[in-house]
Amino acid sequence: MKNNFNKYIVLLAGLAVSIMLYSLKTDSEVVPDADNAGLKLLDGFGALKVAETAAKARHLVVTPQGDIYVKLARPNKEGKSILVFHEAPNGKAELKTSFGNYGGTEVYLKNGYLYASSNTEVFRYKVNDKNEVISPDQPEKLITGLKAGRQHETKSFTLDNDGNIYVNIGAWFNSCQEKDRGLHSPGIPGCPILDSMGGVWQFKADKLNQTYGDGVRYATGLRNMVGMDWNQEVNQLFVMQHGRDNLNSSWPELYTSKQSAELPAECLYALKKGDNAGWPYMYYDQLQHKKIQAPEYGGDGKKEADTKFIDPAAAYPGHMAPNALLFYTGNQFPAKYKNGAFIAFHGSWNRAPEPQAGYFVVFQPFKNGKPDGNWEVFADGFSGSPEKTAAGRADHRPCGLAQGADGSLYVTDDSKGTIYRIIYTKKQ
Amino acid sequence: MQKHLIAIFLIFCCITLMGQVKTKSRARPQPSVAPSAVSGKGIYEKYCLTCHQADGGGVPNMNPPLIKTSYVLGDRSRLIKVVLNGFSESVDIDGESYSNVMPAHDFLKDQEIAAVLTYVRKNFTNKTTAISTAQVKAVRAINRKK
Numbered sequence: 008m009k010n011n012f013n014k015y016i017v018l019l020a021g022l023a024v025s026i027m028l029y030s031l032k033t034d035s036e037v038v039p040d041a042d043n044a045g046l047k048l049l050d051g052f053g054a055l056k057v058a059e060t061a062a063k064a065r066h067l068v069v070t071p072q073g074d075i076y077v078k079l080a081r082p083n084k085e086g087k088s089i090l091v092f093h094e095a096p097n098g099k100a101e102l103k104t105s106f107g108n109y110g111g112t113e114v115y116l117k118n119g120y121l122y123a124s125s126n127t128e129v130f131r132y133k134v135n136d137k138n139e140v141i142s143p144d145q146p147e148k149l150i151t152g153l154k155a156g157r158q159h160e161t162k163s164f165t166l167d168n169d170g171n172i173y174v175n176i177g178a179w180f181n182s183c184q185e186k187d188r189g190l191h192s193p194g195i196p197g198c199p200i201l202d203s204m205g206g207v208w209q210f211k212a213d214k215l216n217q218t219y220g221d222g223v224r225y226a227t228g229l230r231n232m233v234g235m236d237w238n239q240e241v242n243q244l245f246v247m248q249h250g251r252d253n254l255n256s257s258w259p260e261l262y263t264s265k266q267s268a269e270l271p272a273e274c275l276y277a278l279k280k281g282d283n284a285g286w287p288y289m290y291y292d293q294l295q296h297k298k299i300q301a302p303e304y305g306g307d308g309k310k311e312a313d314t315k316f317i318d319p320a321a322a323y324p325g326h327m328a329p330n331a332l333l334f335y336t337g338n339q340f341p342a343k344y345k346n347g348a349f350i351a352f353h354g355s356w357n358r359a360p361e362p363q364a365g366y367f368v369v370f371q372p373f374k375n376g377k378p379d380g381n382w383e384v385f386a387d388g389f390s391g392s393p394e395k396t397a398a399g400r401a402d403h404r405p406c407g408l409a410q411g412a413d414g415s416l417y418v419t420d421d422s423k424g425t426i427y428r429i430i431y432t433k434k435q
Numbered sequence: 436m437q438k439h440l441i442a443i444f445l446i447f448c449c450i451t452l453m454g455q456v457k458t459k460s461r462a463r464p465q466p467s468v469a470p471s472a473v474s475g476k477g478i479y480e481k482y483c484l485t486c487h488q489a490d491g492g493g494v495p496n497m498n499p500p501l502i503k504t505s506y507v508l509g510d511r512s513r514l515i516k517v518v519l520n521g522f523s524e525s526v527d528i529d530g531e532s533y534s535n536v537m538p539a540h541d542f543l544k545d546q547e548i549a550a551v552l553t554y555v556r557k558n559f560t561n562k563t564t565a566i567s568t569a570q571v572k573a574v575r576a577i578n579r580k581k
Contacts, residue, residue: 063496080496081532157525158497158534181536187523189538256485264485356494359485399488422495 037098037415037430044427045403047388051341051433054386057417058092058100060424065112066163066331066407067419067426068121070138075100078114078123078407080421082107089114089123091140098428106143112161112233118212122172124162126155129174129210150174152218154204159231165244167237172212173244174222177231178205182251182303183287190257194303198287201227205286207235207246207278228284228316229276233353234332234408240346241376244278245320247329247350251290251301252357258302266308268361269294272322273329275348275371275378285316293322321378326355327365330406334373337414340431347373349385349416351405354396362397366390368405368418386429389420473546475554482540483551491559499533502559511552511566515574518548545571 039053046054063080070076073094082088087105094100109125116122120131121140130146149172153162156179164174178200186192198205203219206227210217225244234247255267262270271290276282285298289312292299298316300306323329331351335344347370354366368386372379390401407419411428418427486498493500501507506514506528521539525532540548546568553565 157523158536160534186521186538187536189521190542192538253485256482267485356488356497357485359488360480398490399494400490400492 035096037096037428039430039432044425045388045391046386046427046429048386048429049383051431052386052429053432054427054429055098057094057098057426057428058102060090060419060426062090062424063421064090064406064419064424064426065161065421066114067409067417068114068116069409069411069415069417070116071412072137072139073100074103074138075409075417075426076114076116076121076123077419077426078112079110080112081110089143092426100426104143106140107146113163115164115166117166122149122164122166122212124164124174126160126162127151127153129153129162129164129172131212147215149212149215150210150217150222153208154179156180156204159249161233163233163235165235165237166212167244168239168242170212172210173225173235173237174208174210175229175232175235175246176204176206176208177249178286180287181230181253182257182301184257184303188253188257190259192257192303194287194301205229207232207244209280223280225280226276226278226282226284228282228286228288230286233328233330234350236332236334236348238277238334238346238376239336240334240373243376245332245334245348246276246278247332248274248276248284248286248319249328250274250325251286252326254302261302261308264360268325268358270325271299272319272325273327273352274319275321275323275329275332275350276317277320277376282317283315284319285312288312289316291319291322293324321371321382323350323352323369323382324364326357328353328355331408333408333410333416335410335414335416337410339414340416343372344370346376347371348378349408350382351408351418353404353406353421354390354399354401356399359399363399364396366396366401366404368408368416386418386427473544473550475550475552478543478547478551479554482543483555486535486537491555493533494535496531497533497535498537499528499531501555501561503561504529507555507561508563511564511570512574514552515548515566515571516578518543518552519575519578541575545575 040055044054044056062083065078067077075092077090079088089107090105091103092100093103111125113124122131129150132140159177181188183198184192207225208222209225210222231249232246250271254262255264272293288304289298298312300310300312330353333349350369352365355363367384369382370385371382389403390396403420404422406421409417416429491501519541522537548571549568556563
């Protein structure tokens with residue numbers, strides 16, 4: 008009897024030690040969640056939920072020290088709009104601090120500064136050698152007085168390596184109509200708003216209180232961009248345009264609801280100074296592989312647009328809402344991902360009554376700074392089910408992308424507010 | 436010579452007239468619905484669904500839902516005015532903001548607006564009173580666009 012009892016004690020102690028060792032091991036190592044955080048991934052990849060923000064988490068950056076800056080669309084209940092999480096060794100993160108009182112989308116870390124934007128201004132904050140913001144309540148105002156309508160109001164931006172910042176100033180129209188989104192409403196001649204929106208503006212990354220007069224309209228004819236990134240391989244700006252809506256509802260005689268669901272393409276553009284991508288005079292039809300004149304400006308769905316407008320670098324199905332673009336420069340993922348582009352498609356609404364699409368992260372292979380080969384769905388399942396995708400009733404909606412120092416890919420969700428981390432788990 | 440001038444003048448007139456005909460035909464005809472069979476559901480599917488979606492749930496941050504919101508269940512005049520004038524005010528609707536512009540739908544007939552609003556107020560789990568053609572007519576009569 009006593010012997011037996013001792014045996015149990017030894018067994019139990021052994022078990023306890025094992026559990027302790029096991030938990031120690033998993034606590035010091037990033038492992039995917041058992042269900043891959045609900046995501047469907049390609050073979051060899053795993054995912055974990057890093058944190059829940061319980062807010063509309065738009066873009067993010069991850070520091071080498073394991074801090075995650077998350078920009079919120081609107082200030083949260085505490086009135087803060089930039090949340091800072093810190094990762095434990097197992098990859099799970101806790102809220103460390105929060106600051107900022109303005110909504111918006113973009114946050115970016117470069118050259119010892121954290122940059123963030125509201126819908127009309129861009130700010131910067133000096134960071135210390137651990138990439139922590141030194142004076143969270145005293146941002147420096149870099150750019151001010153940018154126009155913002157109710158739609159396409161967010162100011163995404165990216166930086167080059169020569170001290171410039173490139174800011175999206177989205178057009179406050181769908182297609183520059185006299186009556187926005189109206190039935191048979193023609194385009195405003197000359198679309199005068201293009202002087203101050205519908206393009207990318209270049210400013211200095213280190214000069215305070217700049218406004219339109221201090222900047223350069225770097226590229227025009229771009230309706231709205233949420234995903235922008237600087238391609239380090241070829242030193243060039245790339246953007247994902249949100250294509251126009253309402254081809255069927257404004258022009259039912261020219262477009263069926265099926266055509267209107269597919270068209271126009273969501274375009275990836277490689278931009279040079281002075282480029283014109285053609286909005287609102289044209290759109291890109293990825294089925295005909297042509298630039299087509301917009302119906303508001305005399306088009307009929309077939310007439311081709313002026314050849315002075317640039318071609319997209321790549322085109323994707325309509326209305327999927329590309330909300331982030333990230334060139335992968337890490338070494339964790341297999342070699343084919345290096346210098347290729349990840350695109351977060353937030354998911355469509357303007358495909359109704361046809362099924363909605365998107366709500367996934369796509370990988371676009373690149374070679375020598377140009378799209379090379381077909382894009383593929385890299386991470387799916389954010390919506391919760393194919394039915395929820397088709398209905399546009401997604402649980403989670405991918406919105407921001409960031410690369411961790413170890414080459415992990417982070418994804419924000421601006422519906423429920425989850426932060427995901429995707430890692431490569433297969434031994435190479 | 437004079438004959439030639441007259442002929443040229445006539446040809447010029449014809450071209451101008453033709454041009455006018457062409458411009459006229461370019462102005463696309465107003466959509467018409469047989470007045471005998473105005474279906475609120477039909478109007479909804481044709482003019483509303485693309486933004487407010489098949490389930491009336493709208494699109495987060497962009498197009499407001501029609502499910503038990505104060506705008507749908509509340510003051511009928513206000514609701515009729517939204518259809519007539521469109522909506523582009525920067526206001527929160529039940530605590531959320533929506534960015535897209537709704538265009539004016541004043542091209543719909545009184546009975547079409549009444550039918551579609553009644554459909555909306557009695558579907559998508561809404562259970563409230565109908566809106567009559569007379570009510571739409573009355574609001575349209577005093578409606579002044581901002």
